[in-house]
Amino acid sequence: MAPRGLPEPVLIRGTGLLGTSIGLGLRAAGAEVYLADPSPSAQAVAEDIGAGRPYRGDLTGAPGAAGTPGDTGGTVPGTVVVASPPDVTGQVVIDSLLRFPGAVVLDIASVKGEIQRQVRAGVVDGTLSQGQAAQYVGTHPMAGRERSGPVAARGQLFTAAPWVVCAGEDTAPEAVAAAEEMARTLGATVHRMGAADHDASVALISHLPQIAASLVSSRLQETPAASLALSGNGLRDTTRIAASDPQLWVQILAANAPDILQILYGVRQDLDRLISTMEDPSAPGARLDIAQLMAEGNAGHARIPGKHGAPPQAFAVVTVIVDDTPGQISAVLQDVGRAGVNVEDLRMDHSAGYEVGMLEISVLPGRKQELTDALSAQGWKVV
Amino acid sequence: MAPRGLPEPVLIRGTGLLGTSIGLGLRAAGAEVYLADPSPSAQAVAEDIGAGRPYRGDLTGAPGAAGTPGDTGGTVPGTVVVASPPDVTGQVVIDSLLRFPGAVVLDIASVKGEIQRQVRAGVVDGTLSQGQAAQYVGTHPMAGRERSGPVAARGQLFTAAPWVVCAGEDTAPEAVAAAEEMARTLGATVHRMGAADHDASVALISHLPQIAASLVSSRLQETPAASLALSGNGLRDTTRIAASDPQLWVQILAANAPDILQILYGVRQDLDRLISTMEDPSAPGARLDIAQLMAEGNAGHARIPGKHGAPPQAFAVVTVIVDDTPGQISAVLQDVGRAGVNVEDLRMDHSAGYEVGMLEISVLPGRKQELTDALSAQGWKVV
Secondary structure, eight states, X not given: OOOTTSOSSEEEEOOSHHHHHHHHHHHHTTOOEEEEOSXXXXXXXXXXXXXXXXXXXXXXXXXXXXXXXXXOTTOOOSEEEEOSOHHHHHHHHHHHHHHSTTOEEEEOOSOOHHHHHHHHHHHHTTSSOHHHHHTEEEEXXXXXXXXXXXXXXXXXXXXXOEEEEEOOTTOOHHHHHHHHHHHHHTTOEEEEOOHHHHHHHHIIIIIHHHHXXXXXHHGGGGXXXXXXXXXXXXXXHHHGGGGXXXXXXHHHHHHTHHHHHHHHHHHHHHHHHHHHHHTSTTSTTHHHHHHHHHHHHHXXXXXXXXXXXXXXXXXXXXXXXXXXXTTHHHHHHHHHHHTTOOOOEEEXXXXXXXXXXXXXXXXXXXXXXXXXXXXHHTTOEEO | XXXXXXXXXXXXXXXXXXXXXXXXXXHHTTOOEEEEOSSHHHHHHHHHTTSOEEOOSOOSSOOOSTTSOOOOTTOOOSEEEEOSOHHXXXXXHHHHHHHXXXXXXXXXXXXXXXXXXXXXXXXXXXXXXXXXXXXXXEEEEOOOOSSOSGGGOOTTTTXXXXXXXXXXXXXXXXXXXXXXXXXXXXXXXXXXXXXXXXXXXXXXXXXXXXXXXXXXXXXXXXXXXXXXXXXXXXXXXXXXXXXXXXXXXXXXXXXXXXXXXXXXXXXXXXXXXXXXXXXXXXXXXXXHHHHHHHHHHHHXXXXXXXXXXXXXXXXXXXXXXXXXXXXXXXXXXXXXXHTTOOOOEEEEXXXXXXXXXEEEEEEOGGGHHHHHHHHHHTTOEEO
């Protein structure tokens, strides 16, 4: 039952949203899991919801001399998952490598280069042996929520999410195998990538969207309610992630500052260009310049892959008007199921002040007409 | 059957996405609708899908002298809906006021101040009489799609959408009544607002998100596919509207340049602040400054109203794991319906490379536990 290739027991250091979710998922897969968090209350919540048993060893003192575990309370972990806040992750990784010789140590922080550098620096300054450093592997599960803390945790948080594994040249094969096994056990898909490529990637696909959502939302602070009442899905979608935790994001942005800065310089250049064009929108070439900027947005957007890695915009949308009463949406989708058509994506589109909504059902393009006919025949308003 | 208070027949000038959708919706409500578009092919498509009959009059020559309709082909419209591209809307409005004395003339362009100014300028320079100008009312249906053109039109496009009506001080009451009647007939909710307030509002809730989505997407143009494969809903949501039509947006942005500029100056200030902080992220106060910026994003985001004008974040989310096979989602929602719980919002959360997804069902917070229990009892994986 327990996952092969993942040395047990597993000690999770840090019981926030991600650490607790990993504990829940590993326990569900039959693994032996121990939990440790500097906050007794966070740890207690994680234990209460079944993410693992309390680790009884002492993690507060200095780790034992190399090759000598400290006070383990009788539990010597085979794998340590460092799920601490990003800004102490490097330090907890090194502590774990020293404290638990032979254990695989992996972390799950959102930025990988800086932690890898800290481990390498430990080898250079003699804190860590080459062999100890080889037991470390950096990983990054691309999952999260707008909510944080162990209460928001769920064992299936990583289902279908990418999980990046950043092995270095010197990383021990069994460490990489353990990380990949854990990711697969939790239902994620493994992506192998160097730390530098990873950090450049997340700067663009994760950190930039977060910054943009925050910058847009920040402008809404003084907006009259009558204006906000006109808000549609455009604003809602663009700003959804602006609800994220500032304390967490400070650490992420600070850790990946160089990569993010390169991107922000490009954004500022585009923004300056747009501002100076819009300061004189009737000047020759001004409109062409704005159109060019929008077209560049089109071109970039078209490169984002769709569901299951499918080419973008590969699906056709069938839109059905539904009342806002219990059972309406299920009734529509029941008829979709009867028609034998698979729902590739689903979205409710609605707006303030009205008690109906539009259910947008994405299907393979070849099935659109068939589904439209089937739903219309059942009396649904397909638009 | 025909809408009361909306003088007929209705002539729609411009058969793009919005004009054609209005025609479809008004015809479905029993109104007599004529269509005219400078592009014969666009007009033919609109006619073919049932948006109205061709207008036989001549709209190409100069309008008749005030009080004398030009060549109407025997059809004198009671209401003219100007659905031309934004940058010619003012001109077509004035042409319509001159050509069809006594008719109510309304437009549906996304920016209202400039068109109102053009109509007032017509009174000042003697082109229009006070009485003619009073027949004009500016409106803005807050609906649209990432796709454009008559083929994408649908009669229910405006269902549940806000429709802003910007009457001036001198606007004739019957013109306002006609505009509001049309909006309600098409299923929209009427919001009365001055043109200046409208333009400032849409700069913030519509034009800024569009610009942000385009700026973020633009950065993706050169991104390696391996990086984009890590994309999640954060990037997808933030950039969805970047797929919009550049030609249309050039006109919108140019028409609302002063209001948008004020906002972009604020964004640039925040961006400059973020960049200079991130250039030295370990300086004293740097992290506090980043956290402040994120917290401002939280604060602005929290002000966006939820569905049906409800307070933001008023719903609890129940997440269910579903396989990617036909009927799964409908089966879940059928069980939701049986539990008697109303679905307030719905979202598929999934990611590239994996054949399962998470169905996020938003419900009133008081119903969450009940629904979780009911679905778990039916064997669903609720996480």
